Amino acid sequence: MIENVLSSPKSSWISGNGPNHNIVLSSRIRLARNLDKYPMNAFQTENSGQEVLDRIEKAVDEFKLQGPEQLYIYRMHELSAMQRQILFEKHLISREHMEDNPNKALLLNQDESVSIMVNEEDHLRIQVLLPGLQLEKAWEEADRIDDLLESQLEYAFHEEKGYLTCCPTNVGTGLRASVMIHLPGLVATKQASRIFSTLGQLGLVVRGLYGEGTEATGYLFQISNQVTLGLKETEIIQNLTAVTKQIIDKEEEVRKLLLNETPLQTKDRVGRAYGILKNAAIINSQEALSLLSEIRLGADLGILKTDVSTEKLNEIMIAAQPGFLQNNAGKHMDTLERDAARAELFNKML
């Protein structure tokens, strides 16, 4: 099972089958939960961490999910650094969870839509990742898994505050809802930053591709709720969904304008990106993301030379990352080797 996870860039969200997949790559729900009577991870000893992991593993065994729903467990210290890197590149674990630590583990279902980090910042981080804009569906799925876990485990819960978490910003619902959104039109017309600055007032925050503290690259942004306390889960999700839909409308409008008002310039940026990805011999990851963004735009506008599906674009984006490239080559590679392997990948796959 782990071999499949590591050898293929495909996860459920990659398929690109979700609503508005031309603009929203994926929707993610993450629930932070902690077990009652065990110290929070910030105060954890090695033993208490081990007990938490054992307790959770036992609980998962109890509710015996079968078939595609079955949750497989991967202990971080049993994986190589490269394998952990790949899980990170697939958005299945966080950067912090890549640590070689016997208490850290990942529970993963078959299509990789459900991933549960054990002993990340909180004892449990339940994640559901789906293609396109479908936060509600992701929430329902996360809620179901959460209920199952809660049927076996006692959560740290406070009558007034709600779910208790390691970091106070997660207290309450423990819910983080986010969308990965592609906005080349709004960036090109310099409207993105103005829109983003208003999101704060709506309790939302914009981040880069790999979460907190990372730079947005290639016109890809992650929008999520800032506030977890004082709102119901469904309110948080409805709020983010409504705002995302407004941004989608705006982006679609601008894309049409780009094609109708400046067709040559738009075809030019898309054509150049395609030409370079198809013919360069060295491409670094930053450039790859930028150029892929142009291709994504071109595919949506129907001005790309060849037909490239959203699924293929998502797949290439993940496959072009350092861990994947090295795993594919079956060896450690230095920067130049990776940049060359990445270029080869694009030359072939586009």
Place this chain on the structure above:
Amino acid sequence: MIENVLSSPKSSWISGNGPNHNIVLSSRIRLARNLDKYPMNAFQTENSGQEVLDRIEKAVDEFKLQGPEQLYIYRMHELSAMQRQILFEKHLISREHMEDNPNKALLLNQDESVSIMVNEEDHLRIQVLLPGLQLEKAWEEADRIDDLLESQLEYAFHEEKGYLTCCPTNVGTGLRASVMIHLPGLVATKQASRIFSTLGQLGLVVRGLYGEGTEATGYLFQISNQVTLGLKETEIIQNLTAVTKQIIDKEEEVRKLLLNETPLQTKDRVGRAYGILKNAAIINSQEALSLLSEIRLGADLGILKTDVSTEKLNEIMIAAQPGFLQNNAGKHMDTLERDAARAELFNKML
């Protein structure tokens, strides 16, 4: 006849059949001559200019060259501005000769290897332009034409000074020998400027693609003799040929190094250039020359995806210029239209 000249970018030198054509695009000999008893052009009246033109036309009629050698006459004021522009882009006339002036004319043979400007700076500017490095052959041809003209015309000649010319820098032999040379290797390894700075001491000078005062673009340079007085024609030609051969050796050595020591980087620059020329929708003339240079390098090193002959590269280079693009489209085009037409040309022809 003029239709062929204007509609096709091909001239004799375009064929790329000459020696060292992978590095030397063309060899040019130019002889400056003036008729005795007529005022130099700087002091010319409209009538005296007309008489000079009549006298030369009559002389050319006299020696009745037939077949491919026949010289056709084109009067500048009978051509449109666009047609004159095209003659300039084909290196058949100088920028100064593009003027709408009844006294200015061009004599041109069938394969366009011989072009004689009448009433440019001097009464006669005899040019022979051949592919590759063959200055000697070009000189023989120019000398033969010069003898023919001299059999009918009395040249302004001074026993000690030699041929008298309008500008003192041409006095003596009146000979300017030049090669158009492509040096991407020496430029990339930053050796070009060092080499160029030593050429002055050898009585040679380096210029851009379209002669005096123009910038070198796309690693293309024009090297010619500075001194016309005090040396025999054959000495001037042997000197320039010898120096050019040394530069060719150096450039070939560097190209091999580029391919062997930094193969990825070399394939990358060539691949990107190809990808852009093949897929962009807007390309300005400066960028076109730079990218074509990379393609030329790639073709020589055998690392280009498709087979492109030197002839084709020369042809595209000329066809991509403003006059040609507009003549082809049969209409005046603004900058954006030209840049789009140029991109289309590359998309198709490569």
